[in-house]
Amino acid sequence: RKEVEQDPGPFNVPEGATVAFNCTYSNSASQSFFWYRQDCRKEPKLLMSVYSSGNEDGRFTAQLNRASQYISLLIRDSKLSDSATYLCVVSPWGATGANNLFFGTGTRLTVIP
Amino acid sequence: DVKVTQSSRYLVKRTGEKVFLECVQDMDHENMFWYRQDPGLGLRLIYFSYDVKMKEKGDIPEGYSVSREKKERFSLILESASTNQTSMYLCASSFTGTFGSPLHFGNGTRLTVT
Numbered sequence: 001r002k003e004v005e006q007d008p009g010p011f012n013v014p015e016g017a018t019v020a021f022n023c024t025y026s027n028s029a030s031q032s033f034f035w036y037r038q039d040c041r042k043e044p045k046l047l048m049s050v051y052s053s054g055n056e057d058g059r060f061t062a063q064l065n066r067a068s069q070y071i072s073l074l075i076r077d078s079k080l081s082d083s084a085t086y087l088c089v090v091s092p093w094g095a096t097g098a099n100n101l102f103f104g105t106g107t108r109l110t111v112i113p
Numbered sequence: 114d115v116k117v118t119q120s121s122r123y124l125v126k127r128t129g130e131k132v133f134l135e136c137v138q139d140m141d142h143e144n145m146f147w148y149r150q151d152p153g154l155g156l157r158l159i160y161f162s163y164d165v166k167m168k169e170k171g172d173i174p175e176g177y178s179v180s181r182e183k184k185e186r187f188s189l190i191l192e193s194a195s196t197n198q199t200s201m202y203l204c205a206s207s208f209t210g211t212f213g214s215p216l217h218f219g220n221g222t223r224l225t226v227t
Contacts, residue, residue, distance in 0.1 A: 043218040043221045087155075089215075103156045105153070
């Protein structure tokens with residue numbers, strides 16, 4: 001089983017819709033979670049860090065469910081500019097030992113006019 | 114804002130050439146990383162460093178080496194480039210903290226080996 005799994009999508013949603021992605025992780029000791037956004041042929045950019053139950057930044061909300069070992073990303077009022085691939089990253093032991101970061105393969109979102 | 118700068122955006126090299134990819138960060142981060150990203154495979158860790166002159170192998174170190182002579186600079190070396198090393202290479206840095214610290218990525222080097 002992979003350390004981190006994401007539904008690859010693609011998710012095609014109309015502008016203004018609410019969309020949610022899930023990311024499941026296998027190590028129950030995981031402590032730090034990150035969502036990155038990656039545009040086509042560009043580098044990943046940090047969208048949100050989650051260290052406790054969740055985090056919110058404007059239209060974006062991340063929620064952590066430790067019992068079921070998943071973290072979700074909710075995007076409200078989708079914009080065309082939200083079209084990108086969203087990567088989930090999990091750190092099992094909290095401290096950034098460099099090989100303690102596990103990446104999902106990403107979920108692709110396309111927002112349609 | 115953290116800045117991680119990779120020396121080249123695009124590179125085309127021939128099979129057998131020695132290739133140097135350079136990365137510089139300006140935030141005094143202890144940790145630096147090299148990843149490659151391929152369609153369907155996601156990001157894979159090649160090497161990382163948690164201090165000057167320190168290096169550790171990642172998941173796919175074969176065919177690569179690294180150098181970290183100064184804290185801000187981490188170089189990836191392809192000793193003898195091969196076509197299966199055609200990929201997007203991403204450098205990243207982070208600081209060492211009590212909780213996991215996010216990675217900050219450079220803008221990537223798209224390497225083509227012909």
